[in-house]
Amino acid sequence: MYLFLSPLVVVIAAQVSTFSLQDLYVLWDHLRFNLISVIVCSALLVFLSTVYFLTRPRPVYLVNFSCYKPNDDRKCTRQIFMERSRLTGTFTEENLEFQRKILERSGLGESTYLPEAVLRVPPNPCMAEARKEAETVMFGAIDELLAKTSLKPKDIGILIVNCSLFNPTPSLSAMVINHYKLRGNIISYNLGGMGCSAGLISIDLAKDLLQIHACFKLSLPYGGAAILLSNKRSDYWRSKYRLVHTVRTHKGSDDKCFSCVTQMEDPKGKIGVALSKDLMAVAGDALKTNITTLGPLVLPMSEQLLFFATLVGKKLFKMKLKPYIPDFKLAFEHFCIHAGGRAVLDELEKNLQLSDWHMEPSRMTLYRFGNTSSSSLWYELAYSEAKGRIKRGDRTWQIAFGSGFQM
Structure with missing residues (x-):
């Protein structure tokens, strides 16, 4: 609409500026005796303006977010973890040695956290303990968010809760609604097994819903983060970020991708x-597809031209050229990559040609909190804020991937 109207307005303004006073009188007389033309043109202008204002996307603002931090008694060193694993009596010495090697290479530190049910001897992973853990994490994150934003629970119009493995009945979203006595007409979703x-799928869903409903939205990725989004323009001044693009990629139609992360029973x-050995290859292929879609939306024209020239040279002229990897550091100042493990971070650091500085939030989140699933991205963003890295106008790319395979 801007591209269409801007040249038209410039041409009209330039033409009018050349009119003399006599010309303006002649034009007025012409319009006065052509009332139908004036009415039609005015109606067309009003119609186009109405269509534009009704169809343009509403801005979506991230007002604030909070990350749950467990109590110190939930901390678990590597030594304590190995001792508790040995006391369970279910692992052989060979199993324990393998577990120790994996732990040393995992990138986890000595102050990561485990839930009470897992630290017990013997472990007690029952439904009651799982509900207790879910309530502690969810309500802790939401309480902090409500305190930060001074938001009343009754003002929340959309609630989205996601959790991959724990899906009780009543749902986690129903637990939140019951605890905070949210309003009866709230639009509620509970995402599981994704x-x-x-977490980013929740954000994408919220963005679409906020194009229709004028309200606040609370997204709660299980594992310790609560996010408040709003489509109210009045919240522009108090919001931390603005959501610009969301790009989703799903590889579930491919059998190898579909089965690379599977919940199952052992013998x-x-x-x-169970994690397949193909996981890294599948993640790399999904990332390649994702950035092919994202690139034209965010990369400067110079990078797009280089990528296109390389592609034409390979496909059209059969030239032996290495695939050109765009420099996404020209599009983003900060990167929040899901802290799923050290190997995952190493691979993405190499593929995206990132520096240690860019990877620090992801590696430190893994070291301090471990793999917190979909909420890891928000711990990373909180780390960047706490270190004073983020400045006004900076752009951040959050990258997450999960079973299915999707990102």
Whole structure:
């Protein structure tokens, strides 16, 4: 609409500026005797203006967010973890040695947290303990967010809660509604089984809903973060960020991608999550597809031209050229990459050609809190804020991926 109207307005203004006073009188007489033309033109202008204002996307603001921090008694060093694993009596010495090696290479520090049910001897992973943990994390994050924003629970119009593995009945979203006595006409969603990417999927869903409903939205990725979004223009001044683009990629139609992260039982009937050896290759392929869509939206024209020239040279002229990897550091100042593990971060650092400075928030989140699933991105953003890295006008790219395979 801007591209269409701007040249038209310039041409009209330039033409009018050349009119003499006599010309303006002649024009007025002409319009006065052509009332139908004036009415039609005015109606067309009003119609186009109305269509534009009704169809333009509403801005979506991230007012604020909070990350849950457990109590110090939930901290678990590597030594304590290995001692508790040995006391359970379910692992062989070979299993324990393998577990120790994985722990040393994981990138986790000595102050990460575990829930009470897992630290007990023997562990007690029952439904009651899972509900207790969920309530502690969710309500803790929401209480802090409400205090930061001075928001009343009754003002929340959309609630989205996501959790990959724990999906009780009543749902987690119903637990939040009951605890905070949210209003009866609230639009509520509970996302489950969508992996570590579910936090950003919640944001994408909220963005679409906020184009229709004028209200606040509270997104709660399980694992410790609560996010408040708003489409009210009056919230522009108090919001921390503005949501600009969301790009989703789903590789579930490919069998190898679909089965690379699967919840299943082992031969002894123990339920766990199996990770395929193809996981890194699948994640790399999904990232490639995702940035192909995202690139034209955010990259400067110079990077797009280089990418296009390389593609034409390879496909059209059969030239032996290396694939050109765009420099996304020209589009973003900060990167929040899901802290799923050290190997994942190493691979993305190499593929995106990022520096240690860019990777620090993700690595420190993994070291301090471990893999907190979909909420890890918000711990990383909080780290960047706490270090004073983010300045007005900076752009941040949050990258998450999960079972399915999707990102």
